[in-house]
Amino acid sequence: MKKLRWAIDGELWELDASTPRTLEGAARAVPGKALPLGLSRGTKLFRPNQIDFMQRFMAAPFLPSYTHHLGVTIQRVLSIPVSENWSALLLGQFNLRKFLSSLKENGGGDGVHKRDLKSIGKLFLDKSLYALGFSSEVLLTPDDTLLLSSDSYYDHNSSSIPRKKAVFHHKFPHHNLTVDAAWPALFVDKETGTYWDVPFSMAIDLASLPLDSGLSYHLCLHHNHGSPKQFQGDPIAQVPASLFAGVSAKCAFSYEKNVDIWRSKAQKLKMVQPYDIFLSDPHVSASGTIGAALSANFGESSVRLVEDAEDIKHLSYHNPTLKSTLLGDIFASVSFTAQHGNFQRLVSDLTRFHIRMDFPSGSKFLSGATRLAQDLLNSHQPSPEAVKMICPTTSLSLQQQIAGPFSFRVDSGVVIDFKDKGWHIQADQPVFAIEYALQVLFSAKAIAWYSPKHQEFMVELRFFES
Numbered sequence: 001m002k003k004l005r006w007a008i009d010g011e012l013w014e015l016d017a018s019t020p021r022t023l024e025g026a027a028r029a030v031p032g033k034a035l036p037l038g039l040s041r042g043t044k045l046f047r048p049n050q051i052d053f054m055q056r057f058m059a060a061p062f063l064p065s066y067t068h069h070l071g072v073t074i075q076r077v078l079s080i081p082v083s084e085n086w087s088a089l090l091l092g093q094f095n096l097r098k099f100l101s102s103l104k105e106n107g108g109g110d111g112v113h114k115r116d117l118k119s120i121g122k123l124f125l126d127k128s129l130y131a132l133g134f135s136s137e138v139l140l141t142p143d144d145t146l147l148l149s150s151d152s153y154y155d156h157n158s159s160s161i162p163r164k165k166a167v168f169h170h171k172f173p174h175h176n177l178t179v180d181a182a183w184p185a186l187f188v189d190k191e192t193g194t195y196w197d198v199p200f201s202m203a204i205d206l207a208s209l210p211l212d213s214g215l216s217y218h219l220c221l222h223h224n225h226g227s228p229k230q231f232q233g234d235p236i237a238q239v240p241a242s243l244f245a246g247v248s249a250k251c252a253f254s255y256e257k258n259v260d261i262w263r264s265k266a267q268k269l270k271m272v273q274p275y276d277i278f279l280s281d282p283h284v285s286a287s288g289t290i291g292a293a294l295s296a297n298f299g300e301s302s303v304r305l306v307e308d309a310e311d312i313k314h315l316s317y318h319n320p321t322l323k324s325t326l327l328g329d330i331f332a333s334v335s336f337t338a339q340h341g342n343f344q345r346l347v348s349d350l351t352r353f354h355i356r357m358d359f360p361s362g363s364k365f366l367s368g369a370t371r372l373a374q375d376l377l378n379s380h381q382p383s384p385e386a387v388k389m390i391c392p393t394t395s396l397s398l399q400q401q402i403a404g405p406f407s408f409r410v411d412s413g414v415v416i417d418f419k420d421k422g423w424h425i426q427a428d429q430p431v432f433a434i435e436y437a438l439q440v441l442f443s444a445k446a447i448a449w450y451s452p453k454h455q456e457f458m459v460e461l462r463f464f465e466s
Contacts, residue, residue, distance in 0.1 A: 016028055016029065017029060017188050017190070018449075018458055018460055019067075019186075019188065019195075019454070019456060019458070020065035020066065020067050020070075020073070020456055020457070020458045021067050021069075021070075021186065021195065021231070021456070022151065022163060022186055023047070023075075023091055023093060023131055023133035023151040023163075024047055024133070024149065024151065024163065024165065024186075025047030025050075025458070025460075026047065026186075027186040027187060027188040027195060028185060028186065028187045028188070028201070029187070029188065029190055030187045030188065030189040030190065030196070030240045030242060030243060031222075031240075031242040031248075045461060045462075045463065046135065046137070046147065046149075047091075048077050048089040048091045048133065048135050048149075049089070049137075050460060050461040051063050051075055051076065051077045051091065052077045052079055052089060053461055054446065054459075054461060055076065055077065058446065061076065062074040062075065062076050063075045063076070063459050064457070064459065065456075065457060065458045065459065066455075066456065066457035066458075067454075067455065067456050068454075068455035068456075070095060070097070070098075071095065071096070071097025071098065072095075072096045072097050073093050073094060073095050073096060073097075074093070074094050074096055075091060075092065075093045075094075076091075076092055077089050077090065077091045077092070078090040078092070082136075085138065085139040085140075086136070086137070086138050086139070087136070087137050088134070088135070088136045088137075089134070089135050089136075090132065090133070090134055091132065091133035091134075091135070092130065092131070092132055092133075093130065093131040093132075093133075094129055094130060095128075095129045095130070095131075098128065098129055099123060099124075099126075099129050102123050102126065102129075103120065103123060106119075106123070127154040128154050129154075130154050131151065131152065131153045131154065132151070132152050132154075133149065133150070133151040133152070134149065134150050134151075135147065135148065135149040135150075136148050136149075143170055143171040143172075144168070144169070144170050144171075145167075145168070145169045145170075146166075146167070146168050146169075147165075147166070147167040147168075147169075148165070148166050149163075149164070149165045149166075150162070150163070150164045150165075151163040151164075161184065161197070163182070163183075163184060163186075164182070164183055165180075165181070165182040165183075166180075166181050166182075167179070167180050167181075168180075174208060174209050175206060175207065175208055175209065176205075176206075176207050176209065177204075177205070177206050178203075178204070178205045178207075179202075179203075179204050179205075180202065180203045180204075180205070181200075181201070181202040181203075182200075182201055182202075183199060183200045183201075184197040184198055184199050184200065184201075184226075185197070185198045185200070185201035186231070187201075187228075187240075187243060189237070189240055192237055193234075193429060193453050193454055194230065194231070194234050194235070194237040195230070195231035195234055196228045196229065196230055196231065196239065196240070196243055197228065197229045197230075197231060198224050198225075198226060198228050198243055199225060199226025199227070199229075200223075200224070200225040200226055201222075201223070201224050201225075202222070202223045203220060203221070203222045203223075204220065204221045204222075205218070205219070205220045206218070206219040206220075207219070211256070212256075212258050213256055213257050213258050214255070214256065215253065215254070215255050216253075216254055216255075216256070217251065217252060217253045217254070218250070218251065218252045219250070219251050220248075220249070220250045220251075221247070221248075221249050221250075222247070222248045222249075222250070223246075223247045223248075224243060224244065224245050224246060224301065225245055226245060227244075227245070228240075228243040228244065241301055242301055243301070244299070244300040244301040245299050245300045245301065246297055246298055246299025246300050246301035246302055246323075247297070247298045247299055248295060248296065248297045248298070248301065248302075249295070249296045250293065250294070250295045250296075251293065251294050252291055252292070252293035252294075253291050253292055253293075254289050254290065254291025254292075254331075255289065255290055255291065256287060256288070256289040257287065257288055257289075258285060258286075258287040259285060259286050259287070260283060260284075260285050261283075261284040261285055261286060262283060262284040263281060263282070263283040263284075263285075264281065264282035264283065266282075268280065268342050268344060269342070269344045269345070272344045273344075273439060273442075274342060274343050274344050274439075275343045275344070275404070275405045275437035275439045276343055276437045276439075276442075276443050276445065277442045277443050278443045278464065278465070279339070279343045279350060279352065279437075280342050280343055280344070281339070281342070282339050282340055282341060282342065283337070283338075283339055284336075284337070284338045284339075285336075285337050285338075286334070286335065286336050286337075287334070287335050288332070288333070288334050288335075289332060289333040289334075290330070290331070290332045291330065291331055291332070292328070292329070292330045292331075293328070293329060293330075293331060294326070294327070294328045295325075295326070295327045295328070296324070296325070296326050296327075297324065297325045297326075297327070298322070298323060298324045299323055300323070302318070302323055302324050302325035315327065315328045315329055315363050316328070329361050329362055329363050329364075330362035330363070331358070331359060331360050331361065331362060332358075332359045332362065333356065333357065333358045333359065334356070334357050334392075335354065335355065335356040335357070336354070336355050336356075337352070337353070337354045338352070338353045338354075339351070339352045339353075340352075341401065343401065343437070346403060346404050347401065347403055347404075348401065349401055350399065350400070350401035350407060351399070351400055351401070352397075352398070352399040352400075353396075353397070353398055353399075354396070354397040354398075355394065355395070355396050355397075356394070356395050357392035357393070357394050358392055358393040358394075358395075359392050359393075360393065364389050365389065365390050367389060368385075368386045368387070368388070368389025368390040369386075369389075369390050371383065371385070371386040371389070372386040372387065372390060384418040384423075387416075387418070387423075388416070388418055391416060393413070394413065394414040394415075395411065395412065395413050395414065396411070396412055396413075396414060397409065397410070397411045397412075398410050399435070402434075405436055405437040405438075405439055406434065406435070406436055406437075407434075407435045407437070408432075408433070408434060408435075409432075409433045409434075409435055410430060410431070410432050410433070411430065411431045411433075412427045412428065412429065412430035412431070413427070413428030413429055413430075414426075414427065414428060415428040429451070429453040429454075430451075430452065430453070431449055431450070431451045432449065432450050432452075433447050433448060433449035433450070434447070434448050434449075435447050441463070443463065443464050443465070444461070444462065444463045444464070445461075445462050445465075446459065446460070446461055446462075447459070447460045447461075447462055448460075
């Protein structure tokens with residue numbers, strides 16, 4: 001079950017996060033501490049294409065979004081016909097909150113009542129209300145795609161800097177190659193929810209296509225240049241080590257096994273198409289992944305990564321003279337999914353639950369388990385540090401049909417508050433959403449989600465997700 005805000009390739013690779021903070025509608029995940037595991041970009045429909053689809057086929061003249069620093073904005077795209085293998089889109093964004101605020105200020109508190117249409121029209125000429133994005137996608141060959149995009153923000157402040165991006169994608173048999181460059185690149189720390197701008201970031205990824213079960217691998221060469229800068233309006237936080245200038249080469253291999261504990265053999269309703277074919281089989285299943293990763297880092301980031309790798313010191317090597325670091329570790333993930341209903345009837349025909357537990361550092365887990373065993377053997381109370389080291393990163397997802405193609409969904413992390421003597425369990429960065437399944441497309445949906453942690457709201461289009 002894919003996270004609402006995150007595009008996930010397989011079960012363990014955290015990739016791009018959806019966000020309305022930029023016209024692109026996405027932020028890269030900050031590579032994990034100690035051993036970066038975020039290796040490849042997500043295969044998600046580009047934001048302007050999502051809006052274009054909704055305008056054409058869902059009668060949506062505008063798409064709204066919300067962030068705490070911009071307020072409510074609305075977006076619309078204009079399709080520019082070029083050729084059969086070349087498409088271009090112009091995306092426009094209008095800041096509704098700023099417009100209403102200007103209207104109120106210039107109207108002396110009475111707003112529209114003291115204004116004529118001519119004076120109101122002048123407010124629309126204020127450039128700071130707008131942002132424009134241009135994107136062009138060229139199908140070079142049946143297996144090669146080039147995407148170029150450029151965003152301009154006319155509200156000149158530190159959070160509205162121009163952004164440019166270039167992506168080349170090539171399909172090999174059973175593999176994907178992606179070359180991705182952005183200046184600046186927006187990153188989000190999934191642990192703290194803090195956003196960072198890196199002046200220039202480039203990645204070359206080679207990844208095997210995800211399988212239901214079997215061996216897969218990721219290879220990546222990544223380069224950051226310039227000093228990371230925190231996104232305006234976020235709480236002050238420490239810069240993640242992996243965002244500093246430097247070059248890193250990463251590889252990871254994993255083996256995944258999926259097991260059906262139970263799957264319904266009951267017949268579905270005849271002549272009734274499910275709202276989503278990927279959600280049409282009641283079942284109980286489990287999956288497990290185990291793998292190993294190696295990361296070689298050069299530059300300023302390598303020095304800082306050593307400080308974050310104290311728990312896996314015996315699996316790391318650092319050369320201060322060459323400013324290089326070699327890190328290695330094992331990781332694992334376990335998930336469980338249960339679904340009731342075929343998602344065919346109007347009501348009460350879909351209830352879905354998913355839980356996933358990730359162990360991103362095997363050496364850290366073993367170190368914590370050893371310390372915990374020593375505490376127990378010595379009749380000491382287990383230390384919070386040892387318990388924290390063996391606790392997996394846990395996430396829950398619950399989806400319930402409301403009526404017809406509409407369903408409610410909530411995704412949330414689960415953390416233990418070790419500062420409290422009672423070690424209370426609490427939700428971490430929950431995301432709430434309403435999903436509308438596009439039945440005619442077999443497995444597609446429009447999602448309107450809200451994140452209280454980030455104070456963000458967004459409407460998205462997703463394909464082939466379960």
